[in-house]
Amino acid sequence: MPMPYYVSPEQLMRDKADYARKGIARGKSVIALEYSDGILFMAENTSATLHKISEIYDRIAFAGVGKFNEFEQLRIGGIRLVDMKGYAYSREDVTAKSLANAYSQTLGNIFTSEVKPYECEILVGAVGEETASNELFHILYDGSVSDRTGWVAMGGASDQLNEYLENHYTKDYPKSVPDLKASVAMGHDALKTVEERDLTAEGLEVAILDRARARRKFRRLPAADLTKLL
């Protein structure tokens, strides 16, 4: 029986990470911005049915970049997890933190124990009573989580988008955050600048977690509403 070649763990992890990063870099990007009444999610997406951004629970939304089937699986898994938790206990017991934790465990396990890591990054956002209590968890392909404030960009052009938003997003967070119109414009400009072409409302997928709404805070902004805002 032939012996397999020895590969050092460092090399193995590096190869997997490179593989996952390359897969993610091929895809489109998603950005999230905290605005005065909640959180705005924006992605370049020509499909009206294959969403990158979706509702998870009353206050929680999900965004994914990379391989669609992989983050879609995580999205549905997340909905199952929180719906069961909310049903067994109460709706208030469902938190973004515990969901982000579950995602992190899953992605971490896949990254270390499976041959092929997931080529996706996800974002779990939850709108709070005020801007300071909003939550944004960015979870990478290897399960590492970061707790972000103000804005998050991920996907193919995340480096350039992060740089753009770093320069344009308010430095006075959380005291003065842009309103919806201003943040839609900022997101749109960021994507346009990075992609170096014009993006119409039809080519964008935009959704908000609006704290003014009743129980379910998530709402998609259809192209008609978006055109008015742009």
Added chain:
Amino acid sequence: MTDRGKIDSLRLPVNGPGSSFSELLEARKPDLLPERDVKGHVEVPEGTTVLALRYAEGVVVAGDRRATEGFQIAHRSIEKVFAADDMSAVAIAGAAGPAVEMVRLFQTELEHYEKVEGERLTLEGKANKLSQMIRANLPAAMQGLVVVPLFAGFDENREYGRIFKYDVTGGRYEEDDYHATGSGGKDARGSLKKRFHPDLTRDEAIKCAIEALFDAADEDVGTGGPDLMRGIFPTVAAISSEGLVEVPEDEIRALFEEVISERGGEVRGPESHPVDVRRPGEEG
């Protein structure tokens, strides 16, 4: 590693429960599903009268607030009309505990489906799902835990309001105009029969519902009328293409006061009773 669902709940087995929440519970947490195998007979609080009627733009659903346990009042302000989702409502009559649990499961089921699939079930689909849930409750119903809800909503494909009633086996029957169920259901139906016509406006339909509940409370001991002392009034919801809107309590209170003042003149008090009845104090 064949059943990944057991190892990590966020990864989906391909043959998993799809977009149904109750199938998900059955697979993962069957203890959270309503108890189906009930032995012996139990007495529990019962919800009494609920009704639904169609109007030009949609459908109105209403219910009184009383729960009874035998001849006792179990609760004075129980809610029996629940929003199933933005476009439909369930009104419950029968054993209150299992009914409320069924509604909660139904609500989660609809929301779960909507989130997973990215679109709502059709009204027909929702009505059939509820029918399956009532059928699953049949063993419990045989032991006295009968749940027979009314389901009503706005059908977004057909663009009108629809009403479904059920029997204890999950049999589903669509009503064209109105229906009322529960202990005062027959009285409410009698009242609705006289007042209903197909071109009712929203306000007229709400008034109709209020009068029917008033009539039911007048005839049936199980049905609670307006409780002016405690400020407890029946709940009413109207569903149209705009979605479900709960009618504010002030509006309901005003309508009851209107009914009372309209009917007050017609009611004969004991003074005007034709039979000559002498009270002890009047003697001599």
